[in-house]
Amino acid sequence: MEQLHRYNNHGQLLVELLVALAVSAILIPAIMTGFIASRQGVAQARQRLEATALAREAGDAVFIVRDAGWSNVATNGTYHPVIADATWTLVTGSAEVNGYTESLVISDVSRDATGNMVTTGGTVDPSTKKITVTISWGLPILSSVIETLYITRLTNLSWIQTTQADFDAGVKTDVITTNNNGGEITLGAGGKADWCEPNLSITALNLPKNGVANALSAVPGHVVAGTGENSSGISFANILVTDTDPPTSSISGTFDGYKTNGVFNDSNYAYIATDNHSKEMIILDLNQLNPVTKKYTEVGYFNAPDNNEGKSVYVSGNIGFLTVDNILYTINLSSKTGSRPQLASRTLAANGTKVVVNGTYAFVSIAGATQELQIVQFNAAGTTLTITGSADVNGQAAYDVSVNSTGTRAYLATGADSSKPEFFIINTSSKSGSRPTVGSYNANGMDPNAVAVVTSNKAILVGTGGEEYQVIDITNEANPVRCGGLQVNSGINGLASVLEGDGDAYTYIITGDSADELKIIEGGPGGKYVVSGTFESSILDATRSSVFNRFFANSLLPVNTDIQYQVSGADAVSGSCTGAAFTYVGPDGTGATKFSTGSAVPLSVGPGYKNPARCFRYKAFLSTSDQSAAPIVTDMTVNYSP
Secondary structure: OHHHHHHHHHHHHHHHHHHHHHHHHHHHHHHHHHHHHHHHHHHHHHHHHHHHHHHHHHHHHHHHHHHOOHHHOOOOEEEEEEEEOOEEEEEEOOEEEOOEEEEEEEEEEEEOOOOOEEOOOOEEEEEEEEEEEEEEEOOOOOEEEEEEEEEEOOOOEEEEEOOHHHHHOOEEEOEEEEOOOOOEEEEOOOOOOEOOOOOOOOOOEOOOOOOOOOEEEEEOOEEEEEOOOOOOOEEEEEEEEOOOOOOOEEEEEEEEOOOEEEEEEOOOEEEEEEOOOOOOEEEEEEEEEOOOOOEEEEEEEEOOOOOOOEEEEEEEOOEEEEEEOOEEEEEEOOOOOEEOOEEEEEEOOOEEEEEEEEOOEEEEEEEOOOOOEEEEEEOOOOOOEEEEEEEOOOOOOEEEEEEOOOOOEEEEEEOOOOOOOOEEEEEOOOOOEEOOEEEEEOOOOOEEEEEEEOOOOEEEEEEEOOOOEEEEEOOOOOOOEEEEEEOOOOOEEEEEEEEOOOOEEEEEEEEOOOOOOEEEEEEEEEEEOOOEEEEEOOOEEEEEEEEEEEEEEEEEOOOOEEEEEEEEEEOOEOOEOOOOOOOOEOOOOOOOOOEOOOEEOOOEOOOOOOEOEEEEEEEEEEEEOOOOOOOEEEEEEEEEEO
16 A cells, blocks of 8 residues: 555656646746847837937937028938038938938928918928938837927028118109108109208299289199289289299289289189179180280179178189188189179188189188088089088188198198197098098298198198298198298298199299299109109018018008009029019019018019029009109018028
C-alpha cells in the first residue's frame, strides 16, 4: 500500500509539472511581448516629444522668415527651415533631420464676403497663408506630428495725402488745389482769382446819374444799374461787359425819368421798379437805342391798382413779378409793349423788399413782420399765387434774398443788429410751412443792403459801415465764416453776380462813390467754374509687392454735390512705377463702378488692375448739380501691407 501511495504522488507531481509547463508556455511569451512593447512605447513617446519640438521650431522659423519679408512666404509649396547667416530661411522640399522627415507646406487662404475663412469658394486673401508642418518617422512605428497655423502680413503702412503740395503732384482735370484749411481739392478750371481774396484790379466805370446808384442786375455781357434812387433825370444805365480777361465795361445807353427802386434784365429787356404811382414798373427794349442821344425809350409798363411805389421786380419767362409795398403782383409779359395786364396778386406779411424766382416759387424778403421770408407758389400761367412757406430768422428787417440754382437754400440779408446775425441760410428743400434756419453769420458792424450766393460755396454780403464787402464761406452751413473782404469806405448799395458760359465768375457792385461807382470783382475757384472734374493722384511706390487693404477719404459735400472714387494697382515697369499702366476700378473690381466713400480695396491679379501690386493710385470724381456749390476733398489715406 505504501508503495502504491508513492506511485500516486509521483503521478500527481508529473501532472502538476505538465500544468506548470503549459502555463509557462502561455505566460512567458505574453510577458516578453509586454516587456518589448513597453520598451518600444518609451521610445515612441520620446520620438513624439522630439517631433513636437521640431514642429514648434519649424513654426517659430516661419514667423521669423515672415518678419523678414512677406515675399519669403508668399509662394505656395513645400519647404523646410534651415539656419543661414544666423537666421532662419526656407528651402524648397522636405528634409531628413536626425531620423525625422520634416516638411512645411504653404497654401492659400480664401475668405467669403464677410471676411470669414472658407475651405471652398470665396476669394484668396493675399495677406494670409496657411502653414501645415509635418514631422514624420518610421521606426519603431510609422508615425507623424502635424501642426497647422496661419500667418498674416506683419507690416501695416499708411500713405497719406492731405497738403496742397501732396495734391499738386497729381493730375488735375477741371479741379484745382487750394490751401484754405491745410490743402484740399475742389472744382475749378484754373486761373488765379479766388472769392476769398477779392481785389479791385479791374477798371471801374463811372455811371452817369443825378441821384444815388442803388440797384443792379446782370446777365453775361450786360449789367443794368438803377442810378436815380432820390432824384429825377438819369435813372438807368445799360452797361456792356466784354468776355475778356480782364473784362472791360462801357455804357451802351441810359434812360431818363422816374426814381429807380429796383431793376432786372435779360439780354433784350430791362425792367425798372419805379416811384411812379401810375407806372410802378416800366419796360425798356435794350435793342431800341437812339443812336444820337444814346437813350432808351419806354416801350411798356404796369400800373398797379394802388398808388404806391414799385420796390422789386423779377421776370421768369413771360411772367413779371413786382412788389408794391406789401403786395406781390404777377404781370403778363407775353408782349412787352403798352400797358401790361395784371395776372394775380397776393398780400404779404409786410413790405416785400426783394423778389426772386426759382422754378414755380417766388421768394420774397420781408421788412416789418416777424416773418423775414415768404415763399409764394404760382401756376404756369401766373394767375394763382399761394403763400406756402415762410421763415422767421429772429433778425431785423430783411432787405435782400438770394436762392441757389436748385431752390433748396435761401440766403437772407437783414438789417444791422448789435446782438443778432445779419446773414441767414434757410433750408428751402421743402417750400411748405415754417422753414428752418440752417446757419447764420454776424456781419460785425456792417448794415447789409444786398446778398448774392456765388460759386464755390461762397456768399457775398455787402452794405454800409464796417467792412462793406464780405465773403462768407458756407461750405459748413451750420457755421458760415468770413474768408475774405474789401473795404471801399463809401458803402455798397447794389450787388449782382454772374457766371459766364466759359466759367468766368464775377460780382458787380455799385458804391456810394461820386465816380467809378460800378466795380467788377473776379472770383470763383481759381477764376473759372465747372460742374465736374477729376483728380488722379500721384503714384505710391510701395517698393515691393504689397496688398492695398483700405482707403479712407475725407471730404466736404455741400447740398447737391458729390465725390466718387476709383483705385488702381499695377506692376512696376523696368523696376519703376513711373511707366506703370493703371486701370481704375470700383468696388466690384471693374471700371463700371465707383466708391462713394472709403472702403476695402478689391483684390485681383489682373489683367489690367492688380492687387497685390507694387504701384498704386486713386482717382476722385467731383461733381455738382448746383452752380453755387462745389465738393471738396480734404485728405486721403491708403492702408497697405508690404
